[in-house]
Amino acid sequence: MKFKEKTAYITGGGSGIGKATALAFAAEGANVAIVDINAEGAQQTASEIEKLGGKCLAIVGDISSPTLVENSIKDTIAKFGGLDFAFNNAGCEFVAPLLETSESQWDEVIDTNLKGTFMVAKHAAEHMVRQKFGVIINNASDAGLRGIRLNAAYSTSKAGIIHLTRSIALDYGAYNVRCNCICPGCIKTPLCERFNAEVGARKGKSGEEVLEAFVKANIPMQRVGMPDEVASVVLFLCSDDARYVSGAIIPIDGGLTAGM
Ligand SMILES: NC(=O)c1ccc[n+]([C@@H]2O[C@H](COP(=O)([O-])OP(=O)(O)OC[C@H]3O[C@@H](n4cnc5c(N)ncnc54)[C@H](O)[C@@H]3O)[C@@H](O)[C@H]2O)c1
Incomplete structure (x- = not known):
């Protein structure tokens, strides 16, 4: 087991890519904390992990809330005695071009995807810098690598996540904190x-x-692609096999963004 006695904190762990990653971490022996706005999804992931003999803390809440983010990271550290990996995965999309995007719709997408990622990274990095170890993985999208039609707010939020990843890698590499970004297709x-x-x-x-x-x-x-094909890359990036990988932006898209 690759992650025995390690702790992973995952946003959006109640469905899709976040759930597959939570289950994969648990299968490799990690303690897992998941945060999700959907209580039913979060409970379901937690009970699947527990059935497999793993430990899961399921927290219900909205990652665009600074208080929720700060408290959920504190609670994770208190329950499991540490925090080694943070997977910034929760996200919402909004399908519309610029002229059909209201200010509140724009704010919802940016606050969830970009501000949520910023806040989780900040509180996780505070702990990781102190312990001189940690890995942060941010989930952007192929939409962050180039524009997507009908996706003004979403694409913008995902492009921001890519640059935030680079900034974190530059500022905290010297503390043995790595930060990488995945771009699923x-x-x-x-x-x-x-x-x-x-x-x-x-x-x-x-x-x-x-x-x-x-x-x-x-x-x-x-x-x-399937969610477990994304989870396996996240686990690789958190593992010692990727110990010299930081600031990388990795497409997981079957070649979608390789070119025309
Ligand atoms: N599926 C794709 O094709 C694809 C492609 C590129 C990027 N992504 C990114 O992958 C991430 C995961 O998406 P998914 O495809 O697994 O979707 P999903 O809908 O299956 O899962 C997203 C989870 O995030 C949770 N969530 C949404 N807003 C939240 C909030 N404010 N606070 C807490 N939890 C919240 C949802 O309840 C849900 O459980 C997203 O960031 C998405 O943008 C997905």
Whole structure:
């Protein structure tokens, strides 16, 4: 087991990529804390981890709240006696171009995706710098690597996460705190389903039709990814095998962003 006696804190652990990563960490012996706005999802992940003999602290809350973030990290350290890995994964998307994005919709996306990542990284790094060890992984998106139509707020938030990753890697590498960013492409989760359904609704097509055409035209590997194919990269980046990797921006997208 790679992560015995280590502790991983994961936002958005109640579904999709966050859930797959929580289960993968637990399978490698880590204590896991998950934060999710969806109580049912968080409880479900926790009970699956416990059934496997792992330990999970499930915290219900919104990562755009500074108090929730600060307290949830404190509670994780108090329960498990430390914090080694933070996976900034929770995110929300909003499908609309600029002229159809209200100020409150913009704020919701930026506050969840970008400010939430900033606050988790800040409170996790405070602890990691003190203990001179830690790994922060930020989940951006292919949408952070180039613009995506109908995605002004989301793409902007994800581009910000990429630069925040680089800043953290530059400022805290000397304390043995590494920070890396993953950029998933099209991964089979409820978020991806909602995105395609909303794009489809604008074009008079079903979400499935939109996704199928997108995969065929744009993904060299000709298929979507699965959440566990993202989780395995997160675990690699947290492991000692990646001990000299910091400030890296890693696409996990079947070749989607390799070029035209
Ligand atoms: N699925 C994809 O194709 C894809 C592609 C690129 C990037 N991503 C990114 O991956 C991350 C995970 O998404 P997913 O695809 O697993 O989606 P998902 O909807 O399956 O999971 C997201 C989880 O985050 C939680 N969440 C949302 N807002 C929250 C908040 N304010 N506070 C706490 N929890 C919150 C949700 O309740 C949910 O459990 C997101 O940041 C997303 O932008 C996903």
